[in-house]
Amino acid sequence: MNVIHRVFREDHGDEIARAWSLIHPLPFDVPVEIQDRPQLGPVILDRSDATAQAHVSTVPREAFPESDGEIGVIRITDHWTLRGERERAAVLLHELIHLRLFTGRLRANHDAMKATRRDIPPGREVQYDLADQLGQCVQEIACDRYAALRYPSFRGPYFDGERRGYYLQRDGYLVGGGEIPQLAAFFTLYGLIRAEAGLRVYEHDAGVVAELARLRERYRDELRRDCGGDDPLFARLCAAKDAIINVDVERSDRDENDYMELFRYVMMSL
Ligand SMILES: [Zn+2]
Secondary structure (H helix, E strand, O other), X not given: OOEEEEEEOOOOXXXXXXXXXXXXXXXXXXXEEEEOOOOOOOEEEOOOOOOOOEEEEEEOHHHXXXXXXXXXXXXXXHHHHOOOHHHHHHHHHHHHHHHHHOOHHHHHHHHHXXXXXXXXXXXXXXXXXXXXXXXXXXHHHHHHHHHHHHOHHHHHHHHHOHHHHHHHOOOOOOOOOOOOHHHHHHHHHHHHHHHHHHHHHOOOOHHHHHHHHHHHHHHHHHHHHHXXXXXXXXXXXXXXXXXXXXXXXXXXXXXXXXXXXXXXXXXXXX
């Protein structure tokens, strides 16, 4: 499936043009067209809550009958316009990299998780949401590792802005379900994944590294407790965690099983 990329302009044309100039030239090709007010389909990457600055959506096929591919849209929110221009540029870059990487394995992975949504029986939605958020964090980690590797000149603005909140876990990236005891280990694991993944991309910031190292120790201890002395379980969860953290951003061949383990563990856990 093709993805044709367009930027949703809404009323922020000047801000987008400025952000665009700050991050260009890009180290990758993304065909982009500035588009006024396309119809929007579901959000596919990044949060859609009230404080999100931007996310990737699809556009209904009928909105662009001339196109044979699916259309991905970067949607800028009003929250984005409240930020400084370097942070706005960094968020735009983040979304562009999402689109750049949304092929092959990462795409197959995403689709496989979403495809199971319709089979979820009533009452299991919280479990699915947790599985989905854990499974999808590979998209975030891939995106940020790609930025660190391929775009070091923008490392400061990119990692000092919104991304810091993600790795230091200062806002609500994980919602609901914390009260279900059988799922506790997965909540802890989500924290551990972000702490360890963050350590890979924040080498340049000693303060953040120290805080991430503390979080990593805390979540590792907590995970051992959550596993209740079941060492094989602890080892399996850590292996699934490592597979996500070590996501290879240079490979795009299609194997939808690569990062599905954690998603399946959560779905089988009740
Ligand atoms: Zn993202």
